[in-house]
Amino acid sequence: MMHGPMGGGMHGGFGHGMRGQLDTDLALSKIKPQSLKRLWGLVKPHIWMLALSAVLMVIVSASGLAGPYLLKVAIDEHIAKGNIAGLTTVSVIYGVLYILNWICTYWQTYIVSLVGQSIIYDLRRRLFKHIQSLDLKFHEDNQTGRLMSRITNDVDSLSQLVSSGLTHIVNDILTIFGIAAIMFFMNWRLAIVSFITIPMLIGLVVFFQGRMMRAFDRVRRRVADVNAYLQESISGMRVIQAFSREEASMNQFQDTNVGNMQAGLQAAALFAAFFPLVEVIGAVGTAAVIWYGGFESATQGLTVGTLVAFLGYVTRFFMPIRDISQVYNMFLAAAVSTERIFEILDTPPKVQDKPGGAALPAVAGHVRLEGVTFGYEKGQVVLKNVNIEALPGETIALVGPTGAGKTSIINLVSRFYDPWEGWVTVDGHDLRDVTMASLHGQMGIVLQDTVIFSGTVMDNIRYGRPSATDEEAQAAARAVNAHEFIMRLPDGYLTQVNERGSRLSVGQRQLVSFARAVLADPRILILDEATSSVDAYTEMLIQQALEKLLRGRTSIVIAHRLSTIRNADRIYVIDDGQVVEIGSHDELIARGGLYKDLYEKQFTEVRVEKEDEGAAAEAGGIVPKGQAPPRLT
Numbered sequence: 001m002m003h004g005p006m007g008g009g010m011h012g013g014f015g016h017g018m019r020g021q022l023d024t025d026l027a028l029s030k031i032k033p034q035s036l037k038r039l040w041g042l043v044k045p046h047i048w049m050l051a052l053s054a055v056l057m058v059i060v061s062a063s064g065l066a067g068p069y070l071l072k073v074a075i076d077e078h079i080a081k082g083n084i085a086g087l088t089t090v091s092v093i094y095g096v097l098y099i100l101n102w103i104c105t106y107w108q109t110y111i112v113s114l115v116g117q118s119i120i121y122d123l124r125r126r127l128f129k130h131i132q133s134l135d136l137k138f139h140e141d142n143q144t145g146r147l148m149s150r151i152t153n154d155v156d157s158l159s160q161l162v163s164s165g166l167t168h169i170v171n172d173i174l175t176i177f178g179i180a181a182i183m184f185f186m187n188w189r190l191a192i193v194s195f196i197t198i199p200m201l202i203g204l205v206v207f208f209q210g211r212m213m214r215a216f217d218r219v220r221r222r223v224a225d226v227n228a229y230l231q232e233s234i235s236g237m238r239v240i241q242a243f244s245r246e247e248a249s250m251n252q253f254q255d256t257n258v259g260n261m262q263a264g265l266q267a268a269a270l271f272a273a274f275f276p277l278v279e280v281i282g283a284v285g286t287a288a289v290i291w292y293g294g295f296e297s298a299t300q301g302l303t304v305g306t307l308v309a310f311l312g313y314v315t316r317f318f319m320p321i322r323d324i325s326q327v328y329n330m331f332l333a334a335a336v337s338t339e340r341i342f343e344i345l346d347t348p349p350k351v352q353d354k355p356g357g358a359a360l361p362a363v364a365g366h367v368r369l370e371g372v373t374f375g376y377e378k379g380q381v382v383l384k385n386v387n388i389e390a391l392p393g394e395t396i397a398l399v400g401p402t403g404a405g406k407t408s409i410i411n412l413v414s415r416f417y418d419p420w421e422g423w424v425t426v427d428g429h430d431l432r433d434v435t436m437a438s439l440h441g442q443m444g445i446v447l448q449d450t451v452i453f454s455g456t457v458m459d460n461i462r463y464g465r466p467s468a469t470d471e472e473a474q475a476a477a478r479a480v481n482a483h484e485f486i487m488r489l490p491d492g493y494l495t496q497v498n499e500r501g502s503r504l505s506v507g508q509r510q511l512v513s514f515a516r517a518v519l520a521d522p523r524i525l526i527l528d529e530a531t532s533s534v535d536a537y538t539e540m541l542i543q544q545a546l547e548k549l550l551r552g553r554t555s556i557v558i559a560h561r562l563s564t565i566r567n568a569d570r571i572y573v574i575d576d577g578q579v580v581e582i583g584s585h586d587e588l589i590a591r592g593g594l595y596k597d598l599y600e601k602q603f604t605e606v607r608v609e610k611e612d613e614g615a616a617a618e619a620g621g622i623v624p625k626g627q628a629p630p631r632l633t
Contacts, residue, residue: 007134008212010372018080018370021528023053028033029214035354036632037340038116039158040266040339042119042122043115043119043162044122044417046115046119049111049114049115050112050115051112053108053111053112053115054110055418056104056105056107056108056173057108057170057171057174059101059104060101060104060105060108060171061171061174061175061178062178062197063097063098063100063101063104063199064101064175064316065175065178065179065182065316065435066094066097067098067312068088068308068309068310068316069095069182069186069309070093070094070097070304071305071309071312072186072303072306072307072308072309073090074090074091074305075303075305075308075436076305076306077252077305078090078302079304081303086568089396106512113362116159116162116171117377117490119157120158120159120162121339123155123158124155125149126345127150127155127341127344127345128151130217130344130345130347131147131151131344132189132373133348133352133394134349135348136411136416137376137415138347138349138350138501147344147479150340150341150344151241151429152226152335152627153220153223153224153227153336153579154340154341155221155335155336155341155549157330157333157336157337158334158338159339159619161330161331161334161582162334165184168323168324169323169324169327171320172321172323172324172327173320174477175316175319175323176317176320178325179313179317180195180317181317182313183310183313183317185458186306186309186310187296187302187306187310188329188369189225189292189296190289190292190296190302190310193289193292194284194285194288194289194310194313194314194317196288197281197284197285197288200281200284200320201278201281202276204274204278204281208270208273208274209277211270212267212270213276213335213336215263215266215270215574216267216336216342216565217336218263218266218267218331218391219264219267219335219356220336220340221263221339222260222263222264223260225256225259225260226260226555229252229253229256229349230253232558233253241389245577265614269508278318278321279319279437281318282315282318282321283520284318285314285318286311286315286318288313288390289310289311289314292313292404293306293307293310294307310553313402318353319506323533329493330437334459336504342603346379348407349457350418350434351415351416351417351418352436353430353435354433355437356431357433357434357435358434358435359434359435359437359438360426360429360434360435360438360439360442361427362427362523363429363442363485363523363524364392364554365390365391365392365426365427365523365524365553365554366389366390366391366392366426366427366428366554367388367389367390367413367424367425367426367524367554367556368388368390368426369387369388369389369409369412369413369419369422369426370387370422370423370425371385371386371387371388371421371422371423371426372385372386372387372409372412372419372421372422372423372424373385373386373419373420373421373422374408374409374417374419374420374421375420375542376417381577382408382577382580383405383406383408383409383419383577383578384403384576385421385422385575386409386422386574386577386578386579386596387579388572390554390555390556390570390581391569392554393417393554393555394554394555394569394570395448395550395554395555395557395565395567395568396555396556396568396569396570396571397556397557397558397559397565397568397570398556398557398559398571398572398574399558399559399562399565399570399571399572399573399574399595399598400556400574400580400594400598401575402600404574404576404577405574405576405578406574407558408557408577409556409574410445410526410528410556410558412424412523413526413533413556414432414439414440414443414445414526415439418431418432426439426524430506442514442522442523442524443522443524443525443526444464444517444522444524444525445517445522445525445526445527445528446510446513446516446517446525446526446527446528446603447513449526450506450509450510450512451512451513452489452497452509452512452513454496454497455494455496455497456491456493456494456496456497457475457486457489457492457493457494457495457497457512458470458494459523460497460516461473461476461477461512461515461516461519462513462516462519463516463520464516464517464520465520467609468519470493472519473493473515473519474493476515476516476518476519477493477511477512479515479518479549480514480515480518480549481485481511481544482508482512482515483512485508485511487540489503514549522553524553524554524555524556525549525550525553525554525555525556526555526556526557527555527556527557528558529557562595562598562599562602564574565585566585568584569583569584570582570584571583571585571588571595573588573593573594573595573598576593580593580594581593581594
């Protein structure tokens, strides 16, 4: 028996203007037939297990229905006549039937649960795999919490239907038809009296159907809102506390939570009205049987046993109807969730492998952007006719003001997006013609916002090459000057770094990401402002590591600190989505353009900053003995 058609899912959040593209309005009054067909497609592979479950269900239903009839026989044939031997036989049969009922119920429930969990497992796996295949634009437009809601809450809602709802509804339908047949067999007039309330039940279900489905959809949306805001707030807790925004954040969560509560209360109000009304209608039917059965007993010779059996069947008749009402509501919730799940599965990635695309062969690392025009939104151009080239083994740098389009170039080279016009090629291969796996397998990326996963330091270094030995991973760490700090951690390379590497400093996370890149040994290396968030001492270590990391491979570097790219083979200066200057560091300084302005401004700012930082470090005793604080040269 279910205690509420939504299980534990009657909670959500109130939208506060932060909805993603997935929060489109569902047609709540209609369940799409194709969604039900696809849901059947998930069930179909388990049809034989479900057939066995159906056989067990018939046995469960039949053995349960025998109880009131045996009670009639016991009263009319044995108790009334004082037949103790016959009464004993009926009692034994009664006990055996209910033992059989228990055994079949156990196995039937287990089989259906096994099928249900298998379906949910496969659905979650498909969802996660598909979400990983979707392009970055999709993930930028949809909050993480909302996607988590689809994989967890919506799949859980479907799980409740598949694992328990279907079992109840089939068993209840068998029970209803079985009871009706037995009641007509025993006394057709009393059976008709028992069924006078059925039109009332049908009218009740029709009245509440649309209202309950809308309530389910509101609750699911509020769940997504709460998940989205919680995920965003917990991830940004350091910023919230740094700016003393706890109260404002709490107020915003309060608004979300109030919406959550209101949606839950609206749904609860419907349930509170619906199910007691079903009980009232059942009570009316029972009262009708008592009245008419008593009348027939007094005037038509209806036996006491028949009346008692009828009352037992009437009670059992309304129990499955009530359960079907609950399962129906569960079905409505699952239908909404099914629409939301298939909405994700039907979202095609905007960037995907070309049908029949070939694997990119081992590359030398010749990267070219030719006549590239690109933007993230229609009508909003970010890059305009960009031409950039990196020869095999060269290091090129991209510099320019914030928002000039540097990261967009990296996104195109990595094929996170495709250009609107022009070509991005590696060794002459248009990236749209090769598989993304073969491209990314020869490419390494180190980002400014370093991503460190839960697990050990060793796990994170080996992330791009899981087959590497411990010795190879440690050699990579030594190459980028990370080995020393790792060995000072509580468990060395086996130290758990926690979510997002919270046990490591910014600089330490960056060094681990460099070690990860060295171990992967990519032919093309991309550094996206990889030294912009570290202290002067760590920057010195990273610059030493960069000399080894860049050697012998094609590298594209976005530089926040221009001192890190003085030795680049070629520097591309980007401004307002266009290449405005090209040359070496010395050539660009001599030219006296935008690059020189940026460099001189940053040189002055960084020199003052590092002198202050060095003095503070010396005072605090954190600079290695005998070594002066690093200075920009």
